[in-house]
Amino acid sequence: MAFLTILAKDIRLELRTRESLAAMVVFALTVVLLFAFAFDFTPALRGTFTPGLMWLTYFFVAVLGLLRVFGQEKQLEAYDLLLTAPVDRSLIYLGKSTAFLLLLLVAQLLSLPVFVLFLELPLAAAPGYFILILLVTDLAIAAVGGLVAGLSLRAPAGDTLLPIILFPLLTPILIAATKATSAALAGQPFAEWDFWIMLIITFFALFVLAGIFTFDYIAEQ
Amino acid sequence: MQCLWARSSGLTSAPVTALITATGIGKSFNLRPVLREVSFSLAPGETVLLFGRNGCGKTTLLKIMAGIMRPERGQASLDRRELFTSDCRWRYDMIYLGHRPSLYPAFSARENLRLSLRLRRVGWDETSFQNLLERYGLSDREDEPVEVYSEGMLQRLGLIRLELSRWKLALLDEPTSALDADGASLLGETLARWRTAGRTVLFTSHDMLWGAEHADRALHLQRGRIASELASPTAPELLARLTGET
Numbered sequence: 001m002a003f004l005t006i007l008a009k010d011i012r013l014e015l016r017t018r019e020s021l022a023a024m025v026v027f028a029l030t031v032v033l034l035f036a037f038a039f040d041f042t043p044a045l046r047g048t049f050t051p052g053l054m055w056l057t058y059f060f061v062a063v064l065g066l067l068r069v070f071g072q073e074k075q076l077e078a079y080d081l082l083l084t085a086p087v088d089r090s091l092i093y094l095g096k097s098t099a100f101l102l103l104l105l106v107a108q109l110l111s112l113p114v115f116v117l118f119l120e121l122p123l124a125a126a127p128g129y130f131i132l133i134l135l136v137t138d139l140a141i142a143a144v145g146g147l148v149a150g151l152s153l154r155a156p157a158g159d160t161l162l163p164i165i166l167f168p169l170l171t172p173i174l175i176a177a178t179k180a181t182s183a184a185l186a187g188q189p190f191a192e193w194d195f196w197i198m199l200i201i202t203f204f205a206l207f208v209l210a211g212i213f214t215f216d217y218i219a220e221q
Numbered sequence: 222m223q224c225l226w227a228r229s230s231g232l233t234s235a236p237v238t239a240l241i242t243a244t245g246i247g248k249s250f251n252l253r254p255v256l257r258e259v260s261f262s263l264a265p266g267e268t269v270l271l272f273g274r275n276g277c278g279k280t281t282l283l284k285i286m287a288g289i290m291r292p293e294r295g296q297a298s299l300d301r302r303e304l305f306t307s308d309c310r311w312r313y314d315m316i317y318l319g320h321r322p323s324l325y326p327a328f329s330a331r332e333n334l335r336l337s338l339r340l341r342r343v344g345w346d347e348t349s350f351q352n353l354l355e356r357y358g359l360s361d362r363e364d365e366p367v368e369v370y371s372e373g374m375l376q377r378l379g380l381i382r383l384e385l386s387r388w389k390l391a392l393l394d395e396p397t398s399a400l401d402a403d404g405a406s407l408l409g410e411t412l413a414r415w416r417t418a419g420r421t422v423l424f425t426s427h428d429m430l431w432g433a434e435h436a437d438r439a440l441h442l443q444r445g446r447i448a449s450e451l452a453s454p455t456a457p458e459l460l461a462r463l464t465g466e467t
Contacts, residue, residue: 005339009325016327016366072325076367076375081323083289085340086312216307220291221284 002087006095011102013072020068020103021110024061028111031057036118043120050119051181055137055174061107062100062141062170063163069100070149071159079153083219093215097146104138122185129184133197137177140200143207144169150211150218176200240265240421241286241390246295247445248281255281257445259295263390266419268412270426270436272459277442279425280320283392286423287317299390313341316388320395322379326368330359330378333367337382346385353381357407372399380408391415393424397431409435429459 014020035053073079082092115121123130148166152158176196183193239262246259255278263269271279284290286297288304288311297304302311317323324333335345354360357377367375376399383391397405405428412435415422426432432439432454439454440447441462451458 001342002340005336009336012332013325013327072327075326076324077319077321078323078325080287080289080317080319081337081340084287084312084315084317084323085337086309086342087340088309089307217291221289 002085003091003095003098006082006087006092007099010069010096010099014069014099014103020065021107023068024064024103024107025110027064028057028061028107029114031060032111032114032118046120047122047186048182050115050121051185052178053119054115054121055177055181057111058104058108058141059167059170059174061111062104062145063166065100065103065107066145066149066162066166067159069096069103070153073153089216089219090212092219093146093150093211096150097142097211100145100149101138101142104141105134108134108138125187126184129190130181133177133180133184136197136200136204137173140173140204140207141170143204143211144173147207147211147215147218150215154219154221173200173203238264240267241297241299243286243297244295246282246285246292246297248278248285248290248292254445256285256292259442259445259447261440261447261450263421263423265389265421266416268416268422268424268435268437270432270439270454270459271423271442272425272427272429272432272439272463273442274463278445279442280394282442283317283394283423283425284319287315287392288312289317313387314389315392316383316386316390317392318379318383318394318396320398322375322382324367324375324378327366329366330354330363330370330381333378334382334385338385341386343385343387349385350381353384357381358403373401373404376400377404380411384411388420390421390423393422395425395427397426397428405431429463430456432456433459 031053041049073082083089112121112123116123145166148169149162152162152165155161176199180193180196180200183196184190242262244260246256247254248256255276259278259282271282273279281290285292286304292305299311299314302308302314304311323337325336328336331350334350338345350363351360354363357380359374359377359381362370362374367378370378376396380396396408400408409431412422416437424432424436433456436454437452439451439459441449441451449462451462
């Protein structure tokens with residue numbers, strides 16, 4: 001119940017302002033267009049380069065989304081409303097992380113066609129596997145991001161702190177996602193790159209559990 | 222019921238039975254202790270002023286009691302339920318109104334209050350909401366985003382939130398700081414109603430005149446401790462304690 005209330009609150013806030021989504025999509029489009037027109041890649045180079053660029057772009061898109069989804073709690077001390085409510089704090093973590101996950105998925109849905117169009121990301125080669133990689137990676141990003149954003153929300157320079165802490169934690173996930181995406185779109189069998197998916201799932205499981213069990217302490221000043 | 226105010230504190234006019242009891246609360250920021258060993262208790266239906274100079278730790282103490290900050294040491298219980306644990310049920314009985322009223326700027330008054338009540342599992346009563354809007358002078362503004370509200374209007378909206386919620390103890394941090402004379406008078410009437418209903422209020426204020434007028438008791442926070450307390454305080458007494466601080 002509280003989980004759904006918090007999730008619905010964040011979705012409604014985003015629908016009301018559309019600030020996060022606009023910033024996330026515009027940033028992704030800018031990066032894609034810049035790389036598409038600034039560099040002249042050979043097709044072979046493009047195959048190895050594009051998945052990495054895509055996930056790097058989505059890392060920064062995720063940071064923008066996290067700053068917004070968690071930053072809106074700072075205005076008028078709204079976060080105190082959640083903290084003083086008779087709600088298990090793990091539900092605050094799960095609710096806000098899920099809201100961020102949905103936001104990230106929508107931003108990706110809107111920007112992926114541009115990756116296909118301008119950077120020739122060969123999605124049609126393995127659409128099912130691509131969706132699997134995208135979902136698993138986004139879940140891991142949301143699990144890690146929600147925890148770190150909750151931590152940085154209470155720090156004096158939290159907005160600066162967020163990407164600094166987040167980047168090293170997300171780097172293994174981004175590397176795994178890039179490797180898995182490259183392999184899947186190159187037509188390699190799943191058994192050859194399933195290790196990367198397992199790695200991402202492991203990160204997801206670890207951070208979700210850490211979030212559930214530690215958010216009560218993290219949330220308080 | 223909880224025991225009387227700790228005898229070791231040496232303070233008098235203790236509540237006979239306590240709704241909330243705090244013992245030895247301590248908190249530091251950057252290794253500088255703000256609260257050293259704060260102990261107090263409040264009886265049901267009491268309205269208590271927490272006063273002291275700027276930076277003495279009033280807001281910190283209220284935030285700790287509300288569960289927003291975690292103390293480094295100390296214990297507290299509300300209605301025999303232990304505070305500062307991961308069990309969130311004690312927060313049903315407590316509500317907090319800070320300097321800023323904990324609202325989402327993009328939401329309207331109605332949306333903010335509905336959200337707050339839903340989180341506290343309190344049903345929505347449109348008639349009460351409309352009556353309270355009328356009483357607090359916010360009629361016809363309920364569907365505007367609160368980002369266009371003045372500080373005083375936000376504080377009034379925070380008070381409506383308290384009126385609509387169920388609780389036994391309210392922690393109010395400078396509730397009159399942005400209110401005009403009419404708003405402060407309205408809050409005074411509300412405090413009297415809450416007292417009659419057996420609800421307990423702990424509030425901070427720098428307006429000693431207003432605070433003395435509405436408090437049954439005053440706790441003087443000094444050097445991280447409750448240095449003294451006054452039953453039925455008067456403004457000159459409160460000011461004398463403040464100016465007597467060294």
